[in-house]
Amino acid sequence: MLRLAFRLARSGWTELKVLPLKAAVALGSSGLGQPPRPEQLWKAFGIVLPIGLITFWALPQVTIVMSPSVAAYLIRKAPGPIARGDLVSFTLSHPLAGPKPVTVTKYALCLPGDRISMIEKPSMSPGKWDGWYYCNERLLGVSKPYGHNGQALEHWQPRYGEVLPGTIYVGSSHASGFDSRYYGPITIERLRRMEKLL
Secondary structure (H helix, E strand, C coil): CHHHHHHHHHHHHHHHHHHHHHHHHHCCECCCCCCECHHHHHHHHHHHHHHHHHHHHHHHHEEECCCCCCCCCEEEECCCCCCCCCEEEEEECCHHHCCCCEEEEEEEEECCCCEEEEEEEECCCCCCEEEEEEECCEEEEECCCECCCCCECCCCCCCCCECCCCEEEEECCCCCCCCHHHHCCEEHHHCEEEEECC
16 A cells, blocks of 8 residues: 555656646747747647637527426527527526526427416326416426425416416426426516527
């Protein structure tokens, strides 16, 4: 065990000794004690700086989607009005989402003025009911009585028979998606239209 520790320390010391040589070569020198070659350094700057600037500009423009309920990995803001089937992002504040607001991405499924209905049917969980949500008589999804961690889920109860003006029902086809089935439609001013990049 002691020999192994000694070998590791010695190899670490060897790496530390060649570190100045590696730094000198990276900065344009052909080796330790050799004169610098500024043209090499300028070539490196010519490659690294544009890549760094493009990355600095591009990263705030895209959002990484970490949800299995949306068929996208990278999205960005898109101009124009929200249409049925568009990706939308918004900030969600809900006890089940955690103590801090989170940004979520869903699909715009049912638009203002569309007929929305929910039929309660017995759940697979004894004594519980699932909500079957329909938009213009097309099934959007089915609510569950419990979440992944066993927490009780209340499903949203439509009251007016249509999606109210200024709101959109959002969701996905994912059976375990946390969407308007549980918190109802979202006001349009809270939604940002997005487009899929990857």
